Amino acid sequence: MSIIVPDIRQRFQPVQPTIKDAAGRVAYHELLPEPRLAPYIYCYWQLETMQPLTEAFVYRVVADGCIDLFFDVQQPADNYIMGFSTVYTEFPLPPVFNYIGIRFLPAAFPLLFNIDASALTNRFEHLGQVLPHLSAGLTRLAQHPAFLANLQQRLDQFFLHILSNTHFHRDGRLFDAIGIILNARGVLTVERELNSGISPRQLRRLFNFYIGDTPKVFSKVVRFQHILHAKPSVESLKKDKLFYDNGYYDQVHFIKEFKTMYGLTPTIALR
Structure with a gap:
């Protein structure tokens, strides 16, 4: 199994802001992928409410050089892709949410899926409009997961299968x-x-x-x-x-x- 850039994550660790002013009502955490996926996927992440919110909550995503996939576990078919960003993005969220995401290291997503990253820059789109087969695969994979830890092994297997069937054309x-x-x-x-x-x-x-x-x-x-x-x-x-x-x-x-x-x-x- 070939590797894109063996040491890119050793030199680049994308940071997102910590949750502030949520008084323990919103939690964010990250889990590492299986080691064979580490050169491609920086992390799996989860952003969830610990109790229903009584006021508006806006989550800010800062520019980090990566491409992310994400979905709410209650509606896994409603999955999205967020491209490379040069600016911050704010997401107003409902009183209850449970988002799971996959953050790809720079250049990894276009290499795996042969997609032009510039078409997604400073945008997020429904994944079904961009890569229908990937959207359908994630939907099947994410049925009824309560916690990211329950889904982590299935995500690893899913992306390892994609990786093993990918023929890279890289410069x-x-x-x-x-x-x-x-x-x-x-x-x-x-x-x-x-x-x-x-x-x-x-x-x-x-x-x-x-x-x-x-x-x-x-x-x-x-x-x-x-x-x-x-x-x-x-x-x-x-x-x-x-x-x-x-x-x-x-x-x-x-x-x-x-x-x-x-x-x-x-x-x-x-x-």
């Missing part, structure tokens, strides 16, 4: 470029430093298809995610000028880009 130069960006934590001058033996035009075409946007935009998301993963305090951002170290021209540029991808300013998000 190693794309993954060389992804590796350069990840090693630099997104802080690089793409035009000058992203040399992977391919013309800039061809590289943009590959990134659009497999990632969902250009190398420059992907680098911005990687840089943003690195800051989230580092968990800097608001004080250190101000004192140590970390925005300069992470390639931002000035604090205004940093705040603007952070807010675009997170939906909040760094001062609020990181407190």
Whole structure:
């Protein structure tokens, strides 16, 4: 069984915000896939109410470079795909919900399913409109699961079967470029430093298809995610000028880009 990029998850751990101000009424957790799926699937996740909510709850998804599948366990046929995002997305949710999702590492989903990622950038669509067979398979798989732990083994078997029947057509130069960006934590001058033996035009075409946007935009998301993963305090951002170290021209540029991808300013998000 071939591997796409053996060490991509060692260099890139996409972060989503923790649940705040829910007073224990909403829970989010992640589980790792079976090891053979680890180069492709970052995690399985579950977002659920622990008790019915009496007020509106909005879940914010930040830009993370990944593609996700998700569905509510009460309506598994109503499953969705969310593409690569350059901005944050807010989902107003009902008083009771129980969502399960599959988060794919960058480039993995288009490689597995031969789908153009750019067609889904900054969008989410019903999976049945994009990949009907995958939507039907998930629907059959997800009948009556109460908890993600109950579904995890079936998800592993389902995606291992897909993996074993997939014939990859990949360009190693794309993954060389992804590796350069990840090693630099997104802080690089793409035009000058992203040399992977391919013309800039061809590289943009590959990134659009497999990632969902250009190398420059992907680098911005990687840089943003690195800051989230580092968990800097608001004080250190101000004192140590970390925005300069992470390639931002000035604090205004940093705040603007952070807010675009997170939906909040760094001062609020990181407190």
